[in-house]
């Protein structure tokens with residue numbers, strides 16, 4: 592079965608010293624947790640420190656929040672896959688709605704990043720999701736399909752097994768307003784159907800699909816109990832060791 596994956600997306604929060612303090616408390620909280628994959632994606636400035644503190648931990652994996660698709664060169668302000676690999680980063684969040692909306696990232700650009708990540712043995716956490724206007728217009732499934740097809744163009748069935756998809760309805764991110772478990776399950780089943788069309792049913796059945804958008808300890812268990820929801824991508828509630836560890840515990844197999 593699909594092992595649940597709970598990832599912290601710290602966004603533009605957490606200094607190096609705050610990161611160290613978080614990890615100390617978080618590790619104690621999750622000492623007895625097994626059977627869940629945990630990822631922390633701090634800002635770039637805290638990656639080296641977190642990598643050193645984790646020391647190759649099997650329990651907590653390192654993630655990055657973005658990267659560029661070239662390996663090196665004149666790309667001021669960007670970070671390459673090779674730089675992430677050097678720090679033992681395993682996962683990279685790509686196509687987050689904030690990257691799409693604030694920084695103008697397109698499916699074509701995200702597709703280049705997905706290929707660059709896979710070529711460097713980094714596992715993409717590919718984010719997709721509709722805006723409120725798109726949902727109100729009844730277009731959410733169409734939007735998901737366009738984003739998935741564009742971002743995953745040319746990805747083989749074998750490569751797809753290293754991809755995690757995060758369904759994040761934009762209207763639920765940082766708003767305190769989360770999708771109902773039924774709405775989320777419905778979207779996840781659709782994502783899986785699109786993945787099956789892009790590869791095959793057997794592959795799509797193995798790909799993990801996270802839900803993201805105002806996940807917190809109070810709603811994590813019901814969201815994670817849906818058949819096609821294989822984890823969570825957590826923003827605000829992952830900034831506190833206790834609330835993040837409670838979400839992780841809600842994902843432990845029963």
Ligand code: PGA
Pocket residue numbers: 600759763764765766803804805806824825826827828
């Ligand atoms: P949130 O963010 O949990 O604060 O809503 C989730 C995300 O943007 O990944």
